[in-house]
């Protein structure tokens with residue numbers, strides 16, 4: 001998909017088209033009527049343009065962009081953040097889904113040849129494009145794809161240095177929530193397994209045009225090195241079970257009949273040996289280890305989940 005088309009436009013900002021057809025209005029309801037240079041902002045694309053230059057500068061500053069960096073921007077929109085990034089780095093690669101925004105961004109940057117030659121635009125759905133090499137990612141992201149966007153970034157190799165991203169406030173707080181926090185959830189556990197997360201800036205809704213319904217926050221995400229000690233799919237499978245009923249103890253969750261049934265297909269070891277395990281007993285053995293039966297996912301640390309997965313695996317129970 002990468003490089004499916006390049007703009008031949010006489011030395012203008014490079015443009016690739018990728019990721020299939022542009023999505024039309026997808027969430028129902030009226031589109032926002034605010035406009036910029038005649039472009040009507042679309043709710044379905046999460047188009048809330050950052051209009052306060054002080055916030056734009058603060059984001060670029062806190063992102064720690066170096067003059068030698070290739071920066072990935074997701075959803076550049078009309079380019080308020082893009083132009084500041086171009087002042088600070090070697091090159092910006094911007095992925096934008098809406099062709100109207102791509103045209104506007106190119107129009108805006110074309111007047112500055114020094115910026116124009118260092119901007120590459122990929123027109124397409126971020127979730128579908130093949131990502132190029134980049135050192136850091138900086139973006140005011142389309143909120144409707146926040147979660148898959150993070151995991152796409154964290155699966156990217158080679159690893160980048162950091163991502164400084166604006167999200168809806170509550171989503172941002174989930175990313176950084178520690179065990180015991182009311183917002184601690186599957187998203188917190190999974191993201192924190194793969195990266196260090198830090199809340200760095202609160203941004204009120206009136207800094208956007210049109211203003212969204214809720215406030216936003218900027219989070220810094222630094223992928224962890226070296227590689228994580230587990231298979232992520234399997235880890236997520238376990239975490240999903242544990243947060244399925246957040247307030248129940250693990251004993252309450254894993255003793256229920258439907259969970260026992262769901263686990264049947266995961267007894268790989270026993271299947272290979274053609275032995276029918278007493279799954280109830282195996283689960284009891286796991287729950288009796290290290291007091292796991294009394295624990296609640298809402299208070300479990302990364303280390304608790306890692307140990308729990310190891311105990312399940314030692315009994316031949318897998319989650320992927």
Ligand SMILES: C[S@@+](CC[C@H](N)C(=O)[O-])C[C@H]1O[C@@H](n2cnc3c(N)ncnc32)[C@H](O)[C@@H]1O
Pocket residue numbers: 045046047048049050051074075076077078079080081095096097098101124125126127139140141142143145
């Ligand atoms: C919140 S706006 C940010 C605009 C600009 N960065 C700013 O801060 O002013 C999100 C942008 O992402 C674009 N967008 C929405 N969905 C996208 C997707 N799946 N892939 C790439 N861009 C997308 C929208 O068209 C919009 O320009």
